[in-house]
Amino acid sequence: MEVQEIIKNLKVQIVEQLNLEEVKPEDIDANAPLFGDGLGLDSIDALELIVLLEKNYEIKIQDPKEAKAIFTSVQTMADYVASKMK
Amino acid sequence: MEAFINGATCISHHNTVDETFFFEGCSPFAPSPFLKVAPFEHKNYIPSAMSRRASHILKMGITAGMMTLERAGIKSPDAIVVGTGMGCFEDTDKFLRALVDNEEQLLTPTSFIQSTHNSVAGQIALLTKCQGHNFTYVHQNNSFESALLDALMLLKEGEAQQVLVGGIDELNAPLQELFERAGHIKAAEDLKELLWESTSKGSVAGEGAAFFNLSKKRNANSLAKIRGVKTIQKTNSGEELLEMALEFLSELAIKKSEIDLVLSGRSGDVEKDLKLKEFESRLNIPLAYFKPLCGEYFTSGAFALWLGTSIIKKQLVPGCIPSDQTKPNSLRNILIVNHHSDELYSLICVSAC
Secondary structure, eight states, rough: OOOOHHHHHHHHHHHHHTOOOOOOOSOOOOOOOBBTTTBBOOOOHHHHHHHHHHHHHHOOOOOOOHHHTTOOHHHHHHHHHHHOOO | OEEEEEEEEEEOOSSSTTOOOOOTTTSSSOOOSSEOOOHHHTTTTSHHHHTTOOOOHHHHHHHHHHHHHHOOOOOOSEEEEOOSSOSSSHHHHHHHHHHHHHTTTTHHHHHHHHHHHHHTHHHHHHHHOOOOOEEEOOOOOGGHHHHHHHHHHHHTTTOOOOOEEEEEEOOHHHHHHHHHHTTOOOOGGGGGSGGOOSSSSSSSOOOOEEEEEEEESOTTTTTTEEEEEESSSOOOOOHHHHHHHHHHHHHTTGGGGGOOOOEEOOOOOOTTTTTHHHHHHHHOSSSSEOHHHHOOOTTHHHHHHHHHHHHHHHHHOTTSSOTTTOOOOOOOOOEEEEETTTEEEEEEEEEEO
């Protein structure tokens, strides 16, 4: 799967999994931070994202340091997913 | 144990959030066997980050609770006490289904966190920074009444000066299915009869949230005064229920002749209402029925208390429930009698203040 396609899928899955009521998938900037500014996600969302990756891509994230880098943005998530799918 | 109601909010099948509305133009006939709440605005009371994770019951409860505090002019109460018969059933259902579907793996935290029965009281405490007494009673048809007892005792003992108390239950697809399978719901053709004159089994299911800010001190916002509450585990007959009601009134030093109106919780089930009908027939007090307005649910007693309070404040019985024997300016003392499926009866007395 191409990174651009993963980005598109991730945006839809994030909106659905996190119940982002007022956000459309196409409104998410792939390079914007997921936490703090940007989408403004919190620690519960981080757990939801871990489950999202495991459920949809069979990717387990166990190292918290690794997670911080992976969940920087939708782009970094997609890059990580693509690297695991090779 | 008495307390002044210094603020109240009710979210129900009708637009009761609007204080100027009082069932004008409402039909006494149920439009459906499931009475969902009317749309209400929650954005002013629930932060967007919280709102996206909040289920229907949380949105109802937090909105009703926060609105009540606003109406009472209270930023943070000393205690929060909530009653709910079924709790956050929708999130519990979601969590349990995910548990089964994913073979106990990949469970998301949100449904679990929000499925706990005390989420409503907890979220209100977080929003109001209330670190005091926080309790949620889950006791079927006596859930709200148990919460009310706790609130009154907190005030009596001086452990709290301002108590937010409420009753809340939601109606959703899994519950509707369960109620139908259990035979609790009327067939569509039976809705042609008035609920209080119904000759069929089953009832009309409802949902709602009613919250009250209670204090021992009367102020300019005071709507009415709660005189007392009594929960009854079981009654063998309407006559026995009447004896208990008279004893209750006697404890409150109120004569039966001083009760201007009885708000009866007839469910519309021809068999389960038998004792209540016998009780009513021996009363000789004007009667009105509240369940055609809100439907049957475990915390309908909270709706009834809000209705009784509003009737006293407005000196008006809504036209869609029968009470042609009452006269304006005479509605000072109201007795609420409720039950659910002929189990767990309750009595609440509310008076003008």
